[in-house]
Amino acid sequence: MQPYDDLSRWTANKLDAVVVGIDYRLAPHYPFPAAHEGCVLMVKFFLQDKILEKYGVDPARICVSGDSSAGTLATTASQLPQNNPEHKDKIKAQALIYPGLQFIDSLMLSHQDYEHGPILSREMAIKLASLYLTEDTSLKQAILRNKHMPEGSRHLFKFVNWSDFLPEEYKKNQIYTEPVLGKLDASYPALLDSRLSPLIASGPQLQSLPLPYILTCKHDIIRDDGLIYITRLRNVGVQVTHDHIEDRIHGALTLTTPPYNLHLGLRIRDKYISWLDKNYKSKVHLSSH
Template structure:
């Protein structure tokens, strides 16, 4: 009995050590973030164990839990909410009920989830989009794009661009009373990648040029070329999103091949023929001094593994890869970054690159922010930093859209 108790105690200690992440001193509501972080790490560990036992795939456990958070399209006295399809892609529409003397603004919102998780039907994003429609009197289109690993790269991108081009048709804008000169594409995390990439494509497409007034990117990940940026190293263990979890989930958008997963972890994933991109890769030179102070750039190793995935060289997955001439055409831009986030540097670098080509950029940096904070605005995981991010995002849209 004593031996069993000792083993159980040691197991508990080891488990607590595994899931515990020391938090920076400036984080607001640290106990809440500690609990959320522990729950995510516990779920991740459980998913790994179940996958190794052959019972369920890693991402399936997360998907099952997130589906418990899905909401129905319930209308209220201010907003009509409906689920429909645009070009066979599911979308959720938020249509203000109160009369407007002029045509309405519109926001196309793309949710995050590393391309493998989530839905615009989740409570947090439903709450955000209702709030947007209500506060701005705007039509909101939330895209429910298909997810990996069932639908791998570039399916999510194709779904989003299909919805955007459908919505931007004059007859569709007229149907919903939308002002064609006041449309924004926005997204958070991997949704920020999709929003950035789709905005680049649309603005450089003669048939749709100047039909998007603004883009809003909330803690976006914008490249998969270098997995050892300063923020990747500094926040390797989180909180909320660890480097290993981000790589594991992001890899599933390209392949189930474990070799690529290991290569990404070692920053040795770039294939032969990619060296021409490396003039762009040392993006750390574009970071503010305080972030590159102790960073020593190490060029990713090329061709270490005998595989080639076109997505690794594709700007649809790494919008930072496009050249300056493609960035010059971009519309009014809002970027929000969080200090304690492995994706922090992607957003900071995009801010610098856009400013360098004279794009009008507004940037909010949340010094006590963590990745995914905007997903925690509803009970039981209510974070005040999530509400602050929401308010900054809505305030910018209200002033600029």
């Protein structure tokens, strides 16, 4: 957690911001939806007028952010309060750094291109994803084969069909192949849940979201999640600020502190902070994970 603690302190000083880091519960001891529920509960608590006033937060400049799996949590934490009149429109922005946004298809082109990493391999990503739902290793094996989705879930494939959403440069003349249905004996209803895969949110849900900033990296196993989400948002008229970095990798944001202090992480940090600085400087409340 050291890189995130340093990032939070650096952000607070750089932007004169109030920064809240959520230490959410971790799987497998606390499986889905514990992490999600903890983040949503914390966001709702902090959005209370008396709490904002207590910490000197400008209610017009509240942003939720996260990277990687925490990007998933930041996305869902941004989506759900919009359905609650008490919290609607209180979150003004969401900043997602190479977010993971779907459990539906485990053979996206970026999954194939970066099967062995760098940093995050396909097998490790799938192991962590499956442990979020269960310690039963049969789910991991099914996801590795892309045969984990249950019967009746084909309607979700249109949200992850990269042939409809990815830039031409990443398609490489390949043809999209759907996951195989109904091969997993165990039942996991969470696989159909938008809290697990916020990429499947409806068009109207996407239109009601806070202003999005999304950063993606070319050399990243979950690159396509972010790229598809950006296209979906733009298709329904949402203005998205997108930074795509060709020479960066997944997890680079964790390499900004000693003994690393690597430029590949510092550049991501600086782009992200620059966007916040431009749009939300002075008394920002940034909820980061």
